[in-house]
Amino acid sequence: AQSVAQPEDQVNVAEGNPLTVKCTYSVSGNPYLFWYVQYPNRGLQFLLKYITGDNLVKGSYGFEAEFNKSQTSFHLKKPSALVSDSALYFCAVRENNNNDMRFGAGTRLTVKP
């Protein structure tokens, strides 16, 4: 079965600095990869997805992610962090586009002024 790992429970960055939230995946078929953000007491909001094509995917709110097949990674990045980016970030994977999306454990991003 497909799975994702987010090796960092917490990431702290200063406002204006670049940020990276890491994700690695494991699938036996074709990976379909996603990033979601969750604010307190809210549902998950879709940020971006990789299905096929360019390895660099651009998404909402200035976020982007790079798909690296050899390293089985899909790290989330943003060139300049905002305090309002502070939230819980989840990486997720679907395998061969089945109806079974699995989430990583989540990474709490804190951006300090």
Next chain:
Amino acid sequence: DTEVTQTPKHLVMGMTNKKSLKCEQHMGHRAMYWYKQKAKKPPELMFVYSYEKLSINESVPSRFSPECPNSSLLNLHLHALQPEDSALYLCASSQATGVVGGYTFGSGTRLTVV
């Protein structure tokens, strides 16, 4: 309409009560999902409906009973729950199987079992 609407937003119920959670979407999505999320944990898949038929049941206890009465509605019937069932219950929808894409999530129902 690009939203998934969940009601109620908060629910407190006793262990002998029967209650239902409701989820509604009008995006024409034909796959709908229930997830359970404990505090500081990732969402865990409970049920998947595809074209109003149950396609995945992740070994969820029978005290949780899903229902999909039509393509826009998804219910989760609750009966004889335990305190450890307290969690945020998230509904999501997506286009049908075979169509590549992400899920649209509702804001969730915060359930407390007392």
